[in-house]
Amino acid sequence: MGDVLDPRSYAFVNAQTAAAQAERDLFRNIEPTPAAPTPLGMVLRALRTDPPTKAITLHQPWAWALLHAGKDIENRVWWKGFTGELAVHAGKEMDLSAITFFVKWGIPWPDKDALVFGAVIGAVTVTGAHNSAACVRTSTWGHLHPEGPYTCSKWAQGGATGDKPMMHWDITNPRPCTPVPCRGFQKLWNLPTGVVLDFTSK
């Protein structure tokens, strides 16, 4: 190989050196380009989310709604500052009064087979919580629920227990998993170390 003109320095350099430099330039130009997010990449990112260590037990169909119906607010009269990954445990009881709520908002009532009882059925991310007193109420709820609804979400409800106001927990990133049968508890509880949630089959 003879000498060639280096386009950057305008000096004549060895052709082999120039070819090697050109190859380095090529990869230098490629590597800094950030990869565009792809659906697969987003799925992989979701799967990399830290597994939850805390869990909360809800009656059905509310546990189902968190994972499958876009329920983005959890209504509790307590919140002790918890944020992060939270396993959703479906208790053994059914809250039939939820039917009124589902009908009001046109939310399809889940099939019997879709409801699992007495098992961890997925996880969500709790990003924070706010006092329902800080939410602006609208007037369209009417007679069904005089306490609400709230502008933060159709899932938000009012009410209070004694002097404890309703807190609206902000929920995102629902991830159903293969149900893991186990018993539930009050408040937040620690997932037993042997419970491993498998999000890949859903």
Ligand SMILES: [Zn+2]
């Ligand atoms: Zn709210």
